[in-house]
Amino acid sequence: MPNRKISEVIGHRPFPSITKSTSVRDAAIIMREWQSSAVLILEDGLLIGICTERDIVFRVVAQACDPSLIQVGTIMTCDVQTIHSSKPFGHALHLMYEGGFRHLPVIDWRGRPIGLLAAHDALDADGLQMEQELVRREEITVIL
Template structure:
C-alpha cells in the first residue's frame, strides 16, 4: 500500500473546487454536497489554496466572521503543500503526518490540481485489505 502511486489511489476521482470569491457558507454547502471535509480553491486549473472544515471552525466561526460576505480567499490556506500524482501514497501520508494536516492537493506535471487526498484514503485502503483478509480466512475455515 505505501508504495502504490497516488494515481492508483485517486483513480480519476472527482474532487470539489471553488473559486476564490465563493463565500464561506457556499464552501460549506459544497463540502456538504460532496461529503468532503475540504475544497480546493482554484482559478481555472491553477491551485490557489485549500479550505477545510477546520478552517471554518477556527478561522471563521470562532472569530464570528460573517459567513455570507467573507470570501474564501481571505481565510483559506494559501500555497498548501502539494504532491505529484506519480509519487507513492506512503510519501503523501508521511508529509500529512509531519505537517499535521488531513488533506493534500495532488498536482500534475504542469502544476494543475488533479485531485485531493485525505487521511481517510488510507483508512479505505486498510479496510479493503482487511476485507480481503477476512474472506481469505473464511475460505480457509471452510476447507479445514
C-alpha cells in the same frame, strides 16, 4: 498499502473546487454536498489554495464573522503542499503527519490538481486490504 501509488488510491474520484470569490457559506454547503472536509481553490485551472473545515471554524466562526459575507480567498490556506500522483501513498501520509494537516492536493505532471487525498483514505485502504485478507482466508478454509 503504503507503496501503492497515489493515483491508485484516488482513482478518478472527483474533488470539490471553487474560486476565491466564493462565500464561506457557499463553500461549506459545497463541502456538505460533496461530503468533503476540504475544497480546493482554483484560478484558471491552477491551485491557489485550500479551504478546510478548520479554516472555517478558526477563521470565521471563532471570530464571529458572517460566513455569507466572507470570501474564501480571505481565509483559505495559501502555499499549499501538494504531491504528484506517481508518488507512494506512504509518502503522502508522511507529509500530512509532518505538516500537521489532513488534506493533500494531488497534481499531475503539469502541476494541475487532479485529486484530493484525505487522511481517512488510509483507513479506506486498510479496510480494503483487510477485506481482501478475509476473502483469502475464507477461500483457504473452503479448500481445507
